[in-house]
């Protein structure tokens with residue numbers, strides 16, 4: 001798969017803004033199709049960032065256990081700050097600051113709200129959003145529902161940040177552990193260690209103050225795997241650390257989660 005660029009995302013956005021054609025099928029698609037992504041993020045803790053494009057931004061939840069295809073699983077999803085659309089295809093290294101660590105683009109595709117939930121702002125405010133995913137790994141009908149705030153964390157409006165991500169029963173539901181069966185990137189087809197082993201992994205500059213980053217045993221294991229991959233010669237010899245300056249592809253963000 002060719003590496004997707006900002007250009008392509010901008011093209012998609014522009015595409016969505018073009019005047020509606022007369023064809024009903026195209027009209028429906030352009031009105032309802034927007035991107036979603038799931039980024040596997042090894043920061044201070046491993047989690048999966050679930051993001052839905054809405055109104056020019058990525059509405060985001062951090063899902064510690066990741067999404068499940070089993071409708072019996074109610075996965076905790078902490079609402080976090082919206083992210084810029086341009087972050088939606090990012091995978092690589094966040095060298096410092098909030099969210100410092102490694103990001104794998106675990107899934108992406110398009111989504112649309114299900115009937116009765118077309119007013120996404122109202123649904124988010126009400127605390128229930130039923131939606132359909134057309135991803136590589138995640139498909140079909142899902143719901144995000146806000147709960148009572150198990151950890152007492154609220155947003156600026158005093159609403160709970162605690163949501164649950166649940167798969168609805170349909171042909172795409174099942175007991176399979178999709179996180180284990182399909183752990184790798186939909187962009188590079190690698191995992192954390194493959195990204196670290198790249199000569200020049202993409203680097204995302206965070207401008208948030210440091211709140212702790214990837215630490216501990218898991219990161220050490222991944223670095224060891226990356227070193228082993230390099231030693232095997234599966235990647236070209238070069239810098240061991242991601243380059244932060246002009247040699248690395250730089251992106252900017254105001255926040256990271």
Ligand code: MN
Pocket residue numbers: 041043047049062099256257
């Ligand atoms: Mn995150």
